[in-house]
Each structure stands twice: as structure tokens, then as C-alpha cells.
Amino acid sequence: MPEPTQPTTGDDETTTPAASPAAAPATTAGAGEHRLADPADEVTEINPGVDIAPEDIGVPVVSEGERLLEVDEVTLRFGGVVALNEVSFHINKGEILGLIGPNGAGKTTCFNVMTGVYQPTSGAVRYLGKPLGKRKKFQITKLGIARTFQNIRLFANMTALENVLVGVDAHHTTGVVSAMFRLPKHRKEESQGYARAMELLTFMGLDGKADELARNLPYGDQRRLEIARALATSPQLLCLDEPAAGFNPAEKAKLMELIRTIRDQGYTVLLIEHDMKLVMGVTDRIVVLEFGRKIAEGSPAEIRDNPAVIAAYLGVDEEDAS
Amino acid sequence: MSTPTSAPAARKPATRGFKERVDHLPRSVKIVLWVLFALFLFLLPLLNIPFITTEGSDFGGVLFTVATYVLVALGLNIVVGYAGLLDLGYVGFYAVGAYTVGVLTSEHAHLSWVVVVPIAIVVAMVSGVILGAPTLRVRGDYLAIVTLGFGEIVRLTLVNSQWLGGAQGISDIPKPPSAELFEVPSLDWSSGAPVVDLDTTSTFLKFGINDFVPYYWLALGIIGLVLLFDILVKSSRVGRAWEATREDEDAAELMGVPTFRFKLLAFALGAAIGGLSGALFATKAGFISPDSFQLLLSILFLAAVVVGGAGNRWGVIVGAIVVGYFPERFRDFADFRVLVFGLALMLLAIFRPQGLLPPRRTVRAKRADDRQAVLEEGEASA
Amino acid sequence: MLLEVKGLCVNYGRIEAIRDISFTVDEGEIVTLIGANGAGKTTTMKTVSGLRPVRAGTVTFNGKDITHLPSHERPVLGISQSPEGRGCFVGMTVMENLEMGTYARPDRKTKAVKDDLERVFELFPRLKERSNQAAGSMSGGEQQMLAMGRALMAKPKLLLLDEPSMGLAPKLIQQIFDIVTEINSQGTTVLLVEQNAAQALKRSHRAYILETGEIVREGTGKALADDPAVKAAYLGGDV
């Protein structure tokens, strides 16, 4: 599949710069004597220096602090199961909002309602003041809401770069005709899209793996690639569903930093996570669900001491749990 | 740290494929090679190369058949290979194209071939949309049976509708306008070495009833155009959207891909190319009947795509050549040719499970798997 | 010695996921493997349960060499795994998933199964509530519970748990570890893989630390938990 505008993807044997040095540590370990690796080099560095701010994509921009998204009295039933029960909360532009709660509380379902996977039984989700209504999933993405998945769902047989490009394409309009005649608009979109995708990969520290098939990436890289792909759609709101699942403490710390950096670039973040240290450390505000109902909302400090939250979610020995 | 998934040792020159070696040639050499190759393809029916040339049936006609298979395979590859939609009724579009030509040039009107072919493409494309719009919402294998049903509905409608010529079909389909430019002599190998045979010639482009070579030339030209189209579209956003849809439809949708629209687009483009191919077939055959559009043909088309390597355009071309050519080559086996062909399909499936020329993604996966197999047996040291 | 792994090497293609590792699990123990992402923990588990072919080395279970035994014969011997990523049968109901756990049990038709089911429902009341829900529509954490419950239904001699706490709420993580301790005290040997190293080490008799496919350290759970280097690398600096 020759792709003229993307010179590095055409050749599947291209050396990926980051791959070779990474192989080294395995051989440097002495025969009998083992030393524990420095936790720092276990985590791929991100590159906060790269600018990945959302491009101007023509969606109305709200200023910092205003309401970006509002969940209004949303109820969702699956047969007898009430997954969401009159849940209301909102997300302000520029904040990091945590969404926590016991297993099966309805957090992922909440994402699904916000991204058009499910239609609420009653209630509404309003984005920039307007109800999402019956919009299709891809239309909602174009409006500026992007997400990652609790169980990773990359395009397994596409390269990392291609995965991100699919996200970038969300705002492109090239059709068959402009591709066929290689119209200027098409060329511009391709080259700009490619540049942006590389930027995002670099930001996530994945630039060395641009040509790896997604399914061959290690678990952690796959999680990061999911975030890169979501960012590629230039969202106003980024929804992360348990991005730290399966990470060790050192990796979690890095992720925390990453989420902050993303926010600082101008994105709004909604975070589902069970790791309290991460949630408490990074969020501005937290909403707690239990059995599909909102049981608390407030700053991390308030939530930490909320007896209902402790009873339902944190358990007594919070220290050990994190 | 993360263990690398590819390491430098894999890039020994020895493992370099043919493609890479060609890629490293200077540009001018490449162009010359391409021109020579194209010339070779054009002259192939006249070279009468021993062994390759079919004894049992007219080689020009066989090459034309192969060319229509190639065209069909390119179209079906968009549907099956790129968008991942299993279509078992592709012959329906082929029939729509052929019958549009038949009806408009012979049965009910006498329009010129030049006008009719574009109409056939459009009609086929529209039929693709009409079939796709309601049915593309059903998933996977359900689509397979629905499309299969479509193919049969088309055929049976042709059989049973007198307006379309019924089971007896449509005959006297006119030839395309000829432009008799020059004659091309053929080679004669009967003495063991090639001798230019000036008596047996083909006229460029004289569309007669008994020399199929010009039809082959026409088809070859059209294949070139379709290939170019395919390359340009596949390497654009459209191609990526298809691939993403095939990989994970929900995730694609959530990344902003209007999957339904792209599936429908794939269906319509595939149908258009199928219709074009059918139109060519009708032109050359001069006679079409519903028997020419049996369900079995859909299956052979699919076999061409899959055997070649769904998703790789060069692969499906090779697959189409295999499926179109071998049954003719096997005519020597007379009554046993279908048996031999069936065996060949099974052997290909078993020994080339990823197709003859797998798409890039599977080439990689395959390489990894091969190495893996070796290493896991413990026969190699890493 | 219930499980003995000797000189094990496993590859993914040319990647050596595991290089020459050896460890043992004694009857009645909880043994933990810890290590960073990609260290080879899951690969080790899969090799013990037969899902990955072995390039070199041996796996011995209960005195029997099972290195090349097909994976589906291992549950019969008493090895059961709750896989990473859960591996629930998404189209089956919760109940059917649990019944799948008993597939290889010789006493699957007896009342013992019923009792075990009761116990699993006691441990995870949510599963009982939803016993007719399709596993695929359960939440992430609920599926994790289901995977654990299914492994318990197999009543194994050796239980392999690959990150059982992944995706679980803090309160439930406590419970999971309590359950592990409890079933262990009732005689099930456990081989555990955890990112939640602090908890895991506290509960286990012994532990091994894996790094890029090799065992770099081993010791009792307590000793490792107190080791400053281990603390720095895997416990996030606190505890």
C-alpha cells in the first residue's frame, strides 16, 4: 500500500529508532548479579514540550470555567437493570473531573451515553448548551467529545500512526473525487494530518513506534496510543476510562503528569479511575456514583472524607487500597 | 521498560522481498521496466508462449476472461478486502452491468456502446446503493447470505422476465466502434523457436467476433485506469476509514468515522467496477443469458480475492489470474478440470493461508508468526 | 512441591518474553510474581496453564511433567486460571460462565458444585443478582468478579490469578485479597500476579520479582516488601 504522502509508512522494514536501544537492557544485565531497574526508565517519557493543543475545528469555543457538558437527570435502563438513575452533573471547560464509584455503578455507561453509544431512557446530555439528542456516535465525536475504552479497542492491524490518522481524519472531508484527482485540498489535508499525527505520537512518546502494528505494542503503549488517537479527533472534552488499569505505581505517576499536561494544553478531561492516589492527585472535582445514582460531588478533599463514599467505595483501610 | 516488538536482526538483506529490491532501483530503470512489462502484457496473447498459452481454448479469449476476473476482483477487493464486507452475490452487479448493455444496445434500444458503458456503471452503482442502504446494517455473515440472495434474485428475475429476454437471454449485442489503427503480428513456435507469423495478426483495435485480442486490450486499458483509481483512493482518508471500520466498527464510529456511509461507498464503488466488468463481458460475448450469472461465479470471484490476498490489490490480481486462468489451462484434464481446480483451491488455502500476496498487515503478522513457530520449536537461537 | 518451573524460556516470535526462569510453588502457599508492564508475568502464567508453547525448560506439576501437555488437559489435573483481561464468555450468561468453570471437574454432577456456587454467590452477591445477564454486558469490574468466580468453581489445586484486582474498586480490592487468603487457608495453592504489589506481598508466603523476562529477586513476601529497592521500584514509595 504505497502512501506517497507518508514516506515512512510505506516500508514495513523501516528501522524504528526507539526500538533498538530498548532492546539493550536485556543484554546488559550481568550473568549472576541482578540489580533492580531504576523505575524511571521503565516508563516511556512523554514529551510535554510538543504542542498538541486542539486545532481550531470550527466548534464554538467556550471560555475557561464555563459549562462544557451537562448531564441532566439522565436515566438509563437495561430491562430490569437501572444502570443510571437520574444522574446530573456538569463539566466545566478546562477542568479535570473525576468520575468514581463501585464496580457496576454506571461510570462506563455514563461515557456511553455521552458518546452516543446508548440513548438515555430519560433525561438529556447537553453539550455547549445544546442537547445531543439522537446524534450518531461519529457526529458527537465531530462535535468535540472523544474517549478511550476500558478494554482497549485499537485498530489492531493498523500501525500506530494509522490509528492516530483515523482520529485526525474525523475533521477532514476528502472524498473519493478529491482523492482520485489528488486535488489541492486533499494534499493539504493529508500533509497536515500526517504532521499532526506525528506530533501527537511524539507527545505521547510513541514516535519511535509509529510503524508498529497496534496489536504488537506492549500494554502500556497501547493505553497511550488510545489517548493519542482520542486526542487526534481534536476534542474539547477527553474522556478517559480507567487509563491506569494494569499500571504499576511508577507508571501511574507518569500518567498523572500526562493528564495534567493534556489539560494544560487546553483540553477538558473526564476521568474514570479506581486508583485513588491518581484520582485524588489529579482531579479538580469528583463525582461519585453508586448503583446508578450520584451519591456525592465535590473536591478531592471533600470526597475523601465523605462517609457515604467511604462506606460505598473506599472501604475503611483507604491507605492500603491505593 | 518495554520489550521491543521488532529488533534490528530482522532486517538482514537476505529477508528483503522482491518489492524492496525493485524499489531500490533508480527511477529511470523502474520506468523502463514498467513500460516493458506493460508492453509484454499487451503482446501476451500474440506471443503464443508455449506452456502458458492455453491449448484447449482460444488464448485471446482466455486472457480476456482473466482480465474481466481481474477487474471484478479489484472491485470486490474494495468491498471484501478494504471494507471487510463479505459479499457472496457480487455476480449480481456483474449481471446488472451486462444486462444494461444488452437492454440498451440490442433488446430495447440501440444506443452506442460508448454511451451505454457509462450508463451501465451508473446503473450498477445505483443497484449497489439500493442493495446496500437497507442491508449494510446487518453484520458479518448475515450480509453474506443477504448478498447471496441478491445475486440469486437478480439471476432469477432475468430468467423469468421476458422483458429482459428471459432464460433465452439477449443476443446480437453490438461491438464497440472499431478504430483500426495497425496490425500486430503474432509469434509462431511450432518449429521450436519463435518465428514472427505475419499471417496471423490482430488489428488494433478491431472489435470483431472471432478475434478476442482487441477486447483483451480494451480490458487491459480499463484495468490500468481502475488500478490507478484504486491506488489513489485507498491511500487517502477513505482507505483508512475502510480499514478502521473493518477492524472495529464501534471504535471507528467513536473516532468520528461515519462507518455506514463508508461501507455504502465501498459497496457502490465495488458495484460500479463489477458493472463495468459485466458490461465488457456482454460486449465481447455478444450474447448474454441468465446462465452466465450463476451463483457459482460469485463464489469464484470471492475465491479470486481471498486466494490472492484480500486487501492487497496486487494479490487479488494474482488471485484473479489463478481463478480465471487455471480452469482454462486445466482443460486438458477435460472432465477432471473442476476436480483439479477444487484441489488447487484447497492446497492454496492450506499452504498460503494469508493469500498468495498477503496485504501488508498480514505480511508482517505472518513473518512474526513464522519466526515464532521456529523459535517455539526451539530450533533456532535468538 | 506442587509446581516446579525449571529453566523456562518462552518466545513471542523473536521476542524472548521469558528467559530461563525457575521457581517453585509449594502445596498450600501463596506465591506472587511482581514486575513492571511487559516483564513476562502473564506469559509465565499462560505457560503454566499451557496456552503458550515452551521453547526450553520444564514445568512439573504434582511430580508430573506437564511441559507439553495440551492446555485443556490441565484443568483436569487441578490447574485453573483466571486470565488477565478476564476472558469471560461474553455471549453466555453469568450462570453459564460459572458452569463453564466446572466443565472439567470430575464431580461436576454432584452437590459439591451447588455448594461451591453458593459460596461464589456469597463472595460476589452481584453475580447472583445478575446470574441471567450476558457476561458481555457486565461492567469491567463485574466481569473481573466473574472471572474469579469461574476459576473458583473449578475447585483447583493450583489457582492462577493474573491481576485479579485490575479494574476493581478500592473496597473490593480488599475483599479480593481477603478471598485469596481465605481460599488458601482452605487448601488451595495460589500463584498470583499483581500490580498492587504492596497488598500482594503482604498476603503471600513468598514472591519473585520479574524484570524483562528474568527473575531478579526472590524471597518471602515480607522480606521483599521491606526491601528499599523493591519499595522504590514497585510499591510507589509508600507503605
Add this chain to the structure above:
Amino acid sequence: GDTTTPAASGGAAACGNYKIGMFGALTGPNANLGIYIQNGVNLALDDYNKKHADCKVTLENYDSQGDPTQAPALAKKAIDDKKVVGIVGPAFSGESKAADPAFNEAGLVTITPSATNPALADNGWKTFFRALGNDATQGPAAAKYIKDTLKSTKTFVIDDASEYGKGLADIVRKDLGSQVVGNDTIQQKQTDFSASVTKVTSSGADALFFGGYSPEAAPLIKQLRDAGWKGTFVVADGVKDQSFIDNAKDAAEGTIITCPCVPPDVAPDFQSAYKAKYNEDPNTYSGEGYDSATILLDGIAAGKDRASMVDFVKAYDKKGVTKQLKFDAKGESADIKVFAYKVENGKIVSVGEIK
């Protein structure tokens, strides 16, 4: 131009090594019909080659399996073989329609011993000749038999949608007029006729005419009999094939078969020669095959080549084993007879000409 000179002297040096082609189903479900013809053709060749041992003519087989889609490629193959000076066939109407335009363009003469669809002669093909009566006579004859001999008042008509079957059935329908109590169309290769069976039985028909071939006729009558239908089954030449009886077994008993083919005893010499060679009586269209081949062989003997053969056949007028062999301007046979046959005790026996 050079029509008369070379072979007229009959010298070995001038031998053209000519071939004639046999075009029809030699394998496949309808192979029997093709083979009956081929046997006749071979007999004619034997006769010729005995007389012309120094310059034998050989037979080239073009096995279409009766499938129209295979026909054009086979026609092309025959055309490309310059030694082939004439074709016996194509045997079936469907394949004739597909292949004959190419023969016409190439100027290669075809004499069909069996394809009976009337419309074939209306295409203006200069190379088309038919050595038997077409369905424009067979159809009315069948209708007449149904009306006059069977005295049927309620007749059901089924066709198989093929060039031949539908064409013939439509003629029968027209001739029977108002006594047709029901119509149906089936598909070739169909095996389950339950819906048609219900239609026939419920119509109260006392006779059924089926236009089609034996692979469908056998299961059709079998299923009708199983359902208790007692009327008379009338079919045409497409079913005059031993395999019909082999497969329909007892259900075939009493079936009336019309055919523009002569019964073997009309030409006793031919009958005994055939029997000597094949150990059985001449069958459907064996005699017509013999005659068609003989015309071409006479042309070869007269020194004709491919180009001059057309005019030779056009002008031909001789007595053959089946009839006076002479063609009109459209290539139709001048001497036409239709016979009726009946299945009795597992054999097809002649019950005389339908006049």
C-alpha cells in the same frame, strides 16, 4: 473462388486432412442425447473412411455439456481449427443460440440434427441448417395428440424456462387454447416440484405437457405419481432419453413422448449397422446425426472446403436414412415428420407418426 479444383481428383496428395465437428452435450446430465447423435455421426464417418481409406476424415468433439455459456468459447475453438469444415450440431437450442452467430460470422457450416427451437432459423444465419422438423410442427403435433388421441379436456402445461422448453410449451399452449387448465414454470436443476405437483393435482388435469429435458422430467413425474396423480404425462424429444426411465422408474410408465425423430425401423439398414456397432437400437436423433454428418462428408468427398461447404449444403438434395435431405432458404428441412412414442415396460416404443 477455389471451390472445385483440389480434392476433386481424390488423390492422396491432395488430401485435406479435414475434420468435422460434433457439437453438443457429451458429458453432463444430458450427455445421453449428445451421445446418441455422436454414435450416428461416428457411423457415418466409418462409412466414409472405409471408402476413402487414403484420406480419412476425423471427428473433433466439442463437448458443451448442453450449457449455453460454454458454447461461444467452444465455437471459437472450432472456428480456429482451420481443418474443421463443418459442424454437426449444436445439439441443443440454447447453445445454438449462443454459438451460431460466431459460426455464421466465420462462415463455418452447422447442420443441427436436433435443435428444434423455431426461432433459430429466423436470425438470417447463412450457415444454419436443420436436419429435422422444428417445434413449430412438433408443438402442434403434440397438441393434436393430446386432443385427438388422449382425448384430454383439461391439460396442464409446464415448461423449464429454457430456449427449447419454453418455446415448445408456448406453442402447445397456443394450440390447446382453452383446454389448458393451468400453467407453471420450473427451473432447470430443480429437484423439488412440490408446488407444481399441488397445482397439477388440484387443477384436475387429465394430461400434463412438459416442455423441457429429462433431468427435470424424471423427478417431476415421480413426485406427481407419488402424490397420486393419474393423468397422462406428455413430453417431447428433450425427454426421449433412456435416463428418464432409469430415474423415474415405474413412474415413467405410460409417458407419451413426441419427437421429430424417426423410429429405428424406418431405416432398417441403418438400424442393423448401428446395432452391429453399438449393440443396441439407434436412439433419439442417431439417424439425424448420421444424415447430418453424411451431408458434410459428401461435401468433403466433392472437394469442398470450409468456404464452399455452405453452398454445397444449400444445394444438397438426397435421400438420407431419415428423410429426403433438402433445405429451404432459411435452412429448414423440407421433409418433416413427427412421431409419437410411449414408455412401455421400461422401454420407449414407437406408436406411429402423428399426422
Add this chain to the structure above:
Amino acid sequence: MQNLIDNFFSYTITGLTIGAVYALVALGYTLVYGVLRLINFAHSEVFMYGTFAALWVVMILGGHPGAGVGQVIFWVAMMFVAAMAMSGLVAVLLERVAYRPLRKRNAPPLIALISAIGASFVLAEIMGLRSRIAGWVGLDDTLRDYVRNSRNNAGLPTIIQPQPIFTIGGYHVTNVDIFVIVGAIAIMVILDQFVKRSRLGRGIRAVAMDPEAAALMGVNRDRVIQVTFLVGGIMAGAAAVFYMLKIGITRYDAGFILGVKAFTAAVLGGIGNLRGALLGGFVLGLAENYGSAVVGSQWKDVVAFVLLVLILLFRPTGLLGESLGKARA
């Protein structure tokens, strides 16, 4: 339309008999789809071999019309034995030769379809060339009689003389009708119970959903697949007997159309779902017959496929739905 109303019961009974055959063959498609998630394209040939086995055994035993009840029962029983054994064997062989090697090579599902198509050609052609093959092997002339004319029809003598048992709405329901309908339903009930009781059903579904996890539960994938093919083959063998009793004639390519229909029936009912196959078979058989009555037999298959498309549009996973669910978003 009037025709349909007047002869409603006639169309219904005949629709049910052919529907029963569809249903039994559909089971094979559904079972294999259930475990491998692929269309076993060669299943039609498995069925076709059954029809020949049923035919040959009657020929060898000298079956003829008008025999006594005891003899007829014996012949029919032998038909079942022979056809089920033959189809079961062919199905198992098919799995060995056309599918297992691919599985070992981790081939993508589509290529398995091609392998199955190849196998289907080979199986059909072997039957179509059996007279030649018998000639090579040097079978003596008596035996060659069974394989004569191998591209042509092969007919079974009417061993059960159809006799009206009772009349409903003017239609005489015969002993053969009753035998086919009741027999097919009985066999399907037995299968349903067998699958339920034997862990096979659960094993099949587990393997289909997650082969790795299934292995962890102790499910032997290869065995489950093999048993699935065997059971599907046996059902096709039973279908073959009913088919021969009702239709009476078979041919080397007789499987193709019937296979397409049966697969349609399987999808109609919800592929992967045993009861769906049963329902789909009957619905298809009835719809075809009613359709033929109203718009003419030549539109029979069109009616069948249009019905299929309509049902799938409104019930995208068939009448009874797939028994295999999907992961959530």
C-alpha cells in the same frame, strides 16, 4: 391467490416436508457456524453423499415397490444407517482435510471458506466422476451399475408406496408426508436434548467465543469441533433419507441448491441457534410453497430470498436470534 386458498393444506403439508429436510441440513450449518464462526460451504456435499448412500443401500438390498411392511421398514432403517454413516464420515473427513490444517496455521476465516469451496468441488466431482473412478479401480460390471451415468440423475425405486392416511382440507396426507415431518422433528428433539445434556452445546459456544478461555476450562477444542462436524453430518444423513423418500432422485450436484436453501434457513432462524434452524427450515419451506402458489413456481427462490432479506431487516439476527452474543462497546 385463489389457488393458495383452495389448496392451502396441500401447500402447507408439502411445504412442511421439504422444510423438514431444510431444517435438518440447516442444523449442520448452524452447528459448525456455532463453533467455528464460518459457513461450512461443503456441507451441501455432506448431504449429497448421504443421498447416494441411501440410494445404493436400497439398490444393493434389491429394494423394489410393493414389498411387505417388514421389508420396507428394514430397507428404510438401512437407509438411515448408511446415509448417516456416510454423511458423518464425510463431514469428519472434511474437517480433517479442509479445516484442521488451516486452524493449525491460524488462517483467517475467509480462507477457510475458500478451502471449503474447494472441498465442495472435489467432493461433488468425485461423485460426478464415480463411473470413471469405478472403472479405474476395476469394479466389476454389476457394481458399476450403481455408478453408471455419474453426471446424470440417479433415482430410487418407490419403496414406500405413498398412501393417504387422512384428508385435511381436501388434501390427502400420505404416510410418507407424516413419516418425514414427524421423523425430522423427532430427530431434532433428540439432538436438542443431546446437545443440552452432553456439555457439547456449552463447549461449542465456549470455543466459539474465546478458544483460549475455553481451553482454560478444560474444553478440548479439536474434539468439540470434530464432534460438531460429526453430529452435523449425521443430521445431514437423516435429511438425505427423507429427501430420497420424498424427492426420489439425486445427482452429484444435488447438494448445491439445497445447501443454499438450508443455509438460508439457518440464517433465517438465527444462525448458531438449533431451534432457529428448525424454525427457519419450516418457515422457508412453507414460504416457498405459498409463494409458488401465488406468483408461480419460477419465483419460488426469489420468494425465499426476499423473505430472508425482509426478516433480517427487521430482525437482524434472525427469527430466534443468535445464541452467541456480542461484546459490548
